[in-house]
Amino acid sequence: MSKVSEDIALNTGSDTNSAKVKAATVWLDGCSGCHMSFLDMDERIVELLEKIDLLYSPLVDHKEFPDMVDVTLVEGAVSSHEDLEKIRKVRAHTKILVSLGDCAITANVPSMRNPFGVEAIMKHAYIDTAVTKDVIPNEVVPELFEYSRPVHNFVKVDLFLQGCPPPADAIHFLLTELLEGRMPDLTKVSRLGK
Amino acid sequence: MVTTGKKVKTFIIDGKDVSGTEDQTVIEVCRENNIEIPTLCHLEGLAEVGACRLCLVEIKGSNKLLPACVTKVHEGMEVITASEGLKKYRIKILELFFSERNHICSVCVSNGICELQNLAQRLGMTHVHYPYLFPKFDVDASHERFVLDNNRCILCTRCVRVCDEIEGAHTWDIMGRGIESMVITDLNKPWGESESCTSCGKCVAVCPTGALVEKYKNAVDKSFMYKKDKLKFLPYLTTMREVKNEQS
Amino acid sequence: MIIEELIEYAQKLHLREKTGKHEVKVCSAAGCLSLKSEAVADELRKKIAELGIEEEVSVKPVGCLGLCSKGPLVTIDSGNRVYQNVKPEDANLIIEKAKTDPQSETDKFFTRQQKIVLENSGQVDPEKIHDYILRDGYKALHDVLEMTPQEVIDEVTISGLRGRGGAGYPTGLKWNTVAKTGNIKKYVICNADEGDPGAFMDRSLLEGDPHRVLEGMAIAAYAVGADEGYVYCRAEYPLAIKRLKNAVKQAERAGVLGKNIFGTTFSFTVDLRIGAGAFVCGEETALIASIEGKRGQPRPRPPYPAEVGLWGSPTLINNVETYGNIAPILRNGGEWYAAIGTEKSKGTKVFALAGKIVNTGLIEIPMGISLREVIYDIGGGIPDGKKFKAVQTGGPSGGCIPEQFLDKPVDYESLSELGSIMGSGGMIIMDETSCMVDVAKYFLDFTKDESCGKCVPCRVGTVQLYNILDRITKGTGTMEDLDELDDLCDLVKNTSLCGLGQAAPNPVLSTIQYFRDEYIAHIVDKKCPAGVCKFHTHAETGKSEVII
Numbered sequence: 001m002s003k004v005s006e007d008i009a010l011n012t013g014s015d016t017n018s019a020k021v022k023a024a025t026v027w028l029d030g031c032s033g034c035h036m037s038f039l040d041m042d043e044r045i046v047e048l049l050e051k052i053d054l055l056y057s058p059l060v061d062h063k064e065f066p067d068m069v070d071v072t073l074v075e076g077a078v079s080s081h082e083d084l085e086k087i088r089k090v091r092a093h094t095k096i097l098v099s100l101g102d103c104a105i106t107a108n109v110p111s112m113r114n115p116f117g118v119e120a121i122m123k124h125a126y127i128d129t130a131v132t133k134d135v136i137p138n139e140v141v142p143e144l145f146e147y148s149r150p151v152h153n154f155v156k157v158d159l160f161l162q163g164c165p166p167p168a169d170a171i172h173f174l175l176t177e178l179l180e181g182r183m184p185d186l187t188k189v190s191r192l193g194k
Numbered sequence: 195m196v197t198t199g200k201k202v203k204t205f206i207i208d209g210k211d212v213s214g215t216e217d218q219t220v221i222e223v224c225r226e227n228n229i230e231i232p233t234l235c236h237l238e239g240l241a242e243v244g245a246c247r248l249c250l251v252e253i254k255g256s257n258k259l260l261p262a263c264v265t266k267v268h269e270g271m272e273v274i275t276a277s278e279g280l281k282k283y284r285i286k287i288l289e290l291f292f293s294e295r296n297h298i299c300s301v302c303v304s305n306g307i308c309e310l311q312n313l314a315q316r317l318g319m320t321h322v323h324y325p326y327l328f329p330k331f332d333v334d335a336s337h338e339r340f341v342l343d344n345n346r347c348i349l350c351t352r353c354v355r356v357c358d359e360i361e362g363a364h365t366w367d368i369m370g371r372g373i374e375s376m377v378i379t380d381l382n383k384p385w386g387e388s389e390s391c392t393s394c395g396k397c398v399a400v401c402p403t404g405a406l407v408e409k410y411k412n413a414v415d416k417s418f419m420y421k422k423d424k425l426k427f428l429p430y431l432t433t434m435r436e437v438k439n440e441q442s
Numbered sequence: 443m444i445i446e447e448l449i450e451y452a453q454k455l456h457l458r459e460k461t462g463k464h465e466v467k468v469c470s471a472a473g474c475l476s477l478k479s480e481a482v483a484d485e486l487r488k489k490i491a492e493l494g495i496e497e498e499v500s501v502k503p504v505g506c507l508g509l510c511s512k513g514p515l516v517t518i519d520s521g522n523r524v525y526q527n528v529k530p531e532d533a534n535l536i537i538e539k540a541k542t543d544p545q546s547e548t549d550k551f552f553t554r555q556q557k558i559v560l561e562n563s564g565q566v567d568p569e570k571i572h573d574y575i576l577r578d579g580y581k582a583l584h585d586v587l588e589m590t591p592q593e594v595i596d597e598v599t600i601s602g603l604r605g606r607g608g609a610g611y612p613t614g615l616k617w618n619t620v621a622k623t624g625n626i627k628k629y630v631i632c633n634a635d636e637g638d639p640g641a642f643m644d645r646s647l648l649e650g651d652p653h654r655v656l657e658g659m660a661i662a663a664y665a666v667g668a669d670e671g672y673v674y675c676r677a678e679y680p681l682a683i684k685r686l687k688n689a690v691k692q693a694e695r696a697g698v699l700g701k702n703i704f705g706t707t708f709s710f711t712v713d714l715r716i717g718a719g720a721f722v723c724g725e726e727t728a729l730i731a732s733i734e735g736k737r738g739q740p741r742p743r744p745p746y747p748a749e750v751g752l753w754g755s756p757t758l759i760n761n762v763e764t765y766g767n768i769a770p771i772l773r774n775g776g777e778w779y780a781a782i783g784t785e786k787s788k789g790t791k792v793f794a795l796a797g798k799i800v801n802t803g804l805i806e807i808p809m810g811i812s813l814r815e816v817i818y819d820i821g822g823g824i825p826d827g828k829k830f831k832a833v834q835t836g837g838p839s840g841g842c843i844p845e846q847f848l849d850k851p852v853d854y855e856s857l858s859e860l861g862s863i864m865g866s867g868g869m870i871i872m873d874e875t876s877c878m879v880d881v882a883k884y885f886l887d888f889t890k891d892e893s894c895g896k897c898v899p900c901r902v903g904t905v906q907l908y909n910i911l912d913r914i915t916k917g918t919g920t921m922e923d924l925d926e927l928d929d930l931c932d933l934v935k936n937t938s939l940c941g942l943g944q945a946a947p948n949p950v951l952s953t954i955q956y957f958r959d960e961y962i963a964h965i966v967d968k969k970c971p972a973g974v975c976k977f978h979t980h981a982e983t984g985k986s987e988v989i990i
Contacts, residue, residue: 107326114296114326153325192300193300193311194306250937290906371720371895
């Protein structure tokens, strides 16, 4: 199923037990629901953390993306330069990049603005429906691309876990399979929109 | 001696010996033998169009892939329904469908019962590698009971055919060509103002995606239509068709 | 009626007109008409009247004389010499030449050609049936009616004629299939929905010699057992439609169409159907749907129209040029025709030369002569001292053939081996100023607009192909895009429903095959070797980088 060659698959089954697998999660244009689903693994997270070091994530406090991680789960679509720069950096420092959830895979909900155009969307969000001051921000909020697009349109993605959000069980399956050194077939455990 | 007047052909599908009558298509015989062939435009009881290209099969001796839905069986033919090449083509065809319009499963009323979505999972489509085209289509909610959302239409023309062949209203048709093709009611009048529509709902019942849905209702699981043992919608279509054929 | 009566009828009509000893033939096909050849004819008539030499010289409008780029064209009598770029003020000179000058043509454009289909084009007045009859017109039909239908089909089979619409299906075999469907209602259709950009063979034949096509259809109808025929002509050809309508009317009046033709039991009527501007309606099943009044969309084959065609009846559908070959084949015998051309491609083929070539125009050549002869001898080579780059045959379904294959013969098999097709006869010549990526993009732009939208590989696949090519021509393509082009072409080619989609990737595949360097120059060096594609730097677009 996977296009990834064996040599980059995680291999923790052997005598490298001493070193934990380095993992990260990133959040681009999405609702954080995929991260919530990640947390829905509940106590299984504790088990996983025996084998995984979560080095970078909205859920932990590191500010800089580490030099090299074994696996990164990315939530959300690429909708701005900020997203693009972030995901390029992540890709450069990640062995296995996993698109986590429909926004990363299809641009999903963020893409619903695409047919209308950025201008119309900004006007609707910041002027037509404004409660306090009706100005389109030009600082802090990153400038939007014409289209929100899936992550794999910009960088190579190794695995795709569909779902909005992907069920916690599916995320657990993904991680445990990777820990076993396998590239799992994820279409069996989730699907678009699930 | 009783005879149906139809000749029986024996042939091979995926290495399995099967038989069918001369007027049967490959897909009919496949389904009788529980050999799964993906389709989106085929629906038993409606005329075939061979448009979705998902049911393409290999037939030994032919250098072209042939759609199982319109290919008649013949003696001694050898059909291959799921070679590696076919599987790859099918996934790419599905990807083209997804890239064409705004299929956003998570916000779709048909999420979970959509034939396009189900096929994507069944055939193992991990993602759509073609760039999405993100066209803009308006939603027609002018009908009091139904909604048309062209953003979710795959142009299978089941609605066009069921309305024409079974209901006899021919409210639906296709307008435009190429990537700009879209289903319309009457002469592209809002559905609610259609003079030919009988509001029978057959189009909604046969729509494989969320393009045609009933208002204020969760979409109905239509998988019963494709199961032999649940005699609901399918026999109705078939019966109507037989009556029509006898009359003509 | 016997043939002598028909000739007598024609002679009567002929005598009713005042014709002189010498005929000055002025091209009145669409190309020359647009260059105001009508004014030339008027001036000639005026001058002849002034001089009072009507008995010596008369003016006759004729069909295409071939060298369209140098119109208006005028020829005298049997057309040994073609005068080019004629203006109304040249009238005196032309009249003088008509009286005195029997020069013969030496230009290779004319001498290297061999005219069978176009033998009357430029000779007969397309609006007068008697002109056609007096050049052996409808004689073949007359003789055919004394043969059995099978004998007629056999003669066509012996001739080795293959469909001139592009695919090259053996015509005799097709006729046989329709004939064998038994004694039931059948139709004959003439496909005149010529839609390839740059192609005008069928138009010229219909404009220049419409009766030739009607005679071919009538012979076909007799051979296969049909009694009704349709010409499906694209609406963009108003002159062809006008002349066809006129020809049908005249043929009915002369008794060579309609009920009991030549006093036999054979009846055949022809009606016209006008297209609505869809390229896909040149595909036979879409064409039939369009005649039936339905949306012009193809359906899967089999069943082929030969079995299930117009209104469910067996239908013979051939291209204009194919029908144009029928009367000479029956007149001279299949063996005669089979002696022309190559082993597998018999006879002649009409081509429309266009693009970067000196002699733009309509030509007819024996099959098997080389592309080089066509382009350099007949076509006169590339203008302005530019270098030849590629020749495109077969329109949007064909491919681009580079210099190294110019010595290949023009026949069905050779062109198809080169990744192109014979096609209906469009031949577009490109010089060094053409960018091959841009050419591929142009054709994909055409096919994506002309896709009917029925099947998804063609409907969406052509758009995705176009978008990739568009990116490459704008300098934002990647090497992965090049692989994707290959992959997507394979998908569209193998899974599309009809010939339009199945052949749509050909321009891309052939340019990648022969001009891969140009693609790479666009992608890697961000340069268009021909200087056609303009790349905008990031500074110009005002964006830090281009996003798909």
